[in-house]
Amino acid sequence: MREYTEGTRKIIGKMICNQCGKVWTAENGKETEDWLCVDKTWGYFSGKDGERHSFDLCEECYDRLIRGFVLPLTVEEQEELL
Numbered sequence: 807m808r809e810y811t812e813g814t815r816k817i818i819g820k821m822i823c824n825q826c827g828k829v830w831t832a833e834n835g836k837e838t839e840d841w842l843c844v845d846k847t848w849g850y851f852s853g854k855d856g857e858r859h860s861f862d863l864c865e866e867c868y869d870r871l872i873r874g875f876v877l878p879l880t881v882e883e884q885e886e887l888l
């Protein structure tokens with residue numbers, strides 16, 4: 807979950823992991839750690855039609871999540887973006 811700097815909805819002030827509650831404070835609106843951001847709008851063929859769900863996970867909670875997968879996730883190396 808994200809908390810925005812007072813008075814704006816665009817500058818991130820703080821990130822909180824929805825799973826463990828870990829808090830990161832952004833510096834000048836920029837993230838200092840990487841995390842998993844999920845934003846899903848459920849469709850007609852789900853039991854949540856029309857609901858938008860979003861949450862953020864820290865890297866440790868992400869690692870815990872994927873350890874529960876039956877099939878391994880796909881990992882590809884990405885070239886640095888310049």
Ligand SMILES: [Zn+2]
Binds near residue numbers: 826
């Ligand atoms: Zn966490």
